[in-house]
Amino acid sequence: MTVENRDVPQPVTVLGLGEMGAAVAGVFLASGHPTTVWNRTPEKAEALVAGGALRAATVRDAVTAGEVVFVSVKSAAAASRLLEEAGGALAGRTVVNLTDCTSGEAKETGRLAAESGADYLHGQIMTIAPALGAPESVVFFGGAESVYDRHRPLLDLLGGKGALVAADPGAPVLYGMAVHGTMWGILNGFLHAAALLKDEGIELKRFLDHAGPSLTALTSFLPSIADEVDRSQYAAQYGALRHHLPSIDDLLRESRARNVADHLPAHTLFLVTQAIADGHADDNYSRMIDYFAER
Numbered sequence: 001m002t003v004e005n006r007d008v009p010q011p012v013t014v015l016g017l018g019e020m021g022a023a024v025a026g027v028f029l030a031s032g033h034p035t036t037v038w039n040r041t042p043e044k045a046e047a048l049v050a051g052g053a054l055r056a057a058t059v060r061d062a063v064t065a066g067e068v069v070f071v072s073v074k075s076a077a078a079a080s081r082l083l084e085e086a087g088g089a090l091a092g093r094t095v096v097n098l099t100d101c102t103s104g105e106a107k108e109t110g111r112l113a114a115e116s117g118a119d120y121l122h123g124q125i126m127t128i129a130p131a132l133g134a135p136e137s138v139v140f141f142g143g144a145e146s147v148y149d150r151h152r153p154l155l156d157l158l159g160g161k162g163a164l165v166a167a168d169p170g171a172p173v174l175y176g177m178a179v180h181g182t183m184w185g186i187l188n189g190f191l192h193a194a195a196l197l198k199d200e201g202i203e204l205k206r207f208l209d210h211a212g213p214s215l216t217a218l219t220s221f222l223p224s225i226a227d228e229v230d231r232s233q234y235a236a237q238y239g240a241l242r243h244h245l246p247s248i249d250d251l252l253r254e255s256r257a258r259n260v261a262d263h264l265p266a267h268t269l270f271l272v273t274q275a276i277a278d279g280h281a282d283d284n285y286s287r288m289i290d291y292f293a294e295r
């Protein structure tokens, strides 16, 4: 199935019309692509059909109508079942699976698609549905470069900052998890801090008026930490682990004194104490990778 040198927009299929799948179909419809849709609960297709989408009665009919088949459902198991249901109808098409899962599940879904003769890309959407297609929206893709390049005009419609990150379909999933894991770390740290501030009656807005620049600067450390971790070089000129220890201990004691949950500082103190006991007192904080890398 070739898409090169075409004058007419490429027909696409979207399986799954939840919040995200409906947004995906909407982006393609708005760009003039013939868009066939299928959803387990058929009524959810009505708004898209009113906007020009074609409704398929079965998964196989839907797949047959599109050269590129986008899948956006709630779980990897559901996505796999849809591919199994489509079976041989997938041959010669490209599946772009936008369903969140683990990296192993993405590889497994890719294997299923390949068994049916389809090319496979995994897409990790990093935005909420209303921002899909916006110039600043990020989508990480994993799969063969030739497949990504062939469908680039279509894939770029999903987000202006879309990129192929690796040939491995599991890689974009890990990219997404890495962003989310960092996000939860920051949010939990901030909300723990907020609990301390609120306990003292300090408005967060007032805190941010003064502390905003210090917090914003935190992300500027990431490239140097990444470089140290990539090179396994942790030597610190300033701010070594031994200087972190008393501040972490203060935070823990302050939390306990105010009856604020102490899990986060207690866990940080545990890890840093262990690193110092292991002889890393003069290393940079990047050394703590060792204590996350091991179980």
Ligand SMILES: NC(=O)c1ccc[n+]([C@@H]2O[C@H](COP(=O)([O-])OP(=O)(O)OC[C@H]3O[C@@H](n4cnc5c(N)ncnc54)[C@H](OP(=O)(O)O)[C@@H]3O)[C@@H](O)[C@H]2O)c1
Residues within 6 Å of the ligand: 016, 017, 018, 019, 020, 021, 022, 039, 040, 041, 044, 072, 073, 074, 075, 078, 098, 099, 100, 101, 125, 126, 127, 128, 129
């Ligand atoms: N919403 C977001 O902001 C967002 C952002 C990034 C990534 N994502 C990812 O996008 C994917 C879809 O999420 P969503 O927000 O659209 O979820 P949603 O609104 O809850 O919709 C779930 C979709 O999955 C379908 N589904 C569930 N189980 C199924 C099954 N066994 N067989 C067939 N279809 C099944 C549902 O069909 P019915 O309508 O019949 O129930 C519905 O179309 C998820 O992997 C999600 O993590 C979502």
